[in-house]
Amino acid sequence: MEKLDSFKVDLKGMISDTVSYQWHIDDRFFSAVQGPEIQQGQLDASLQVKRTSGVYELTFGFAGTVKVACDRCMELMDQPVEAEQTLKVKLGDRFEDDGDMVTVPEGDGTLNVAWNLYEFIALEIPIRHVHPQGECPLDAEFEESSSEQETEKPIDPRWNDLRKILDNEKK
Numbered sequence: 001m002e003k004l005d006s007f008k009v010d011l012k013g014m015i016s017d018t019v020s021y022q023w024h025i026d027d028r029f030f031s032a033v034q035g036p037e038i039q040q041g042q043l044d045a046s047l048q049v050k051r052t053s054g055v056y057e058l059t060f061g062f063a064g065t066v067k068v069a070c071d072r073c074m075e076l077m078d079q080p081v082e083a084e085q086t087l088k089v090k091l092g093d094r095f096e097d098d099g100d101m102v103t104v105p106e107g108d109g110t111l112n113v114a115w116n117l118y119e120f121i122a123l124e125i126p127i128r129h130v131h132p133q134g135e136c137p138l139d140a141e142f143e144e145s146s147s148e149q150e151t152e153k154p155i156d157p158r159w160n161d162l163r164k165i166l167d168n169e170k171k
């Protein structure tokens, strides 16, 4: 786990009320974390820790792409992810995570946020993720076999948003 040492946040030892961290996350991060959903990706991530009356507010931000299997062809595709998430942490007797608040043992006073960050990234993967239209290896076959398919296929508004993001990235 030493590969993830840079994700260790020293809460107890904070010398000012705000501390910031920056990381570039790549495949090595995902292989060290060993999460089930994501094995590869490239993202820039940041963390701002704010200390206010015994509670630490951790604000994570990240943007980039992760590789996930396309729902149609099962080949890996780039899924853009971008979000900001917060986590509240306090010091206490023993480690606890009740969903809203993480308690870190006071004697240690540090929290390795690698897994928290991983979970926030994994949350951003849409339930349905497929290659952009025309880029899925199954597209050619699909169009030939069913020309009426177009009318039956409901257009998910999130799909249009994703198209916009992908189109912008190509420019």
Ligand SMILES: [Zn+2]
Pocket (backbone or CB within 6 Å): 070, 071, 072, 073, 074, 075, 130, 131, 135, 136, 137, 138
């Ligand atoms: Zn595909």
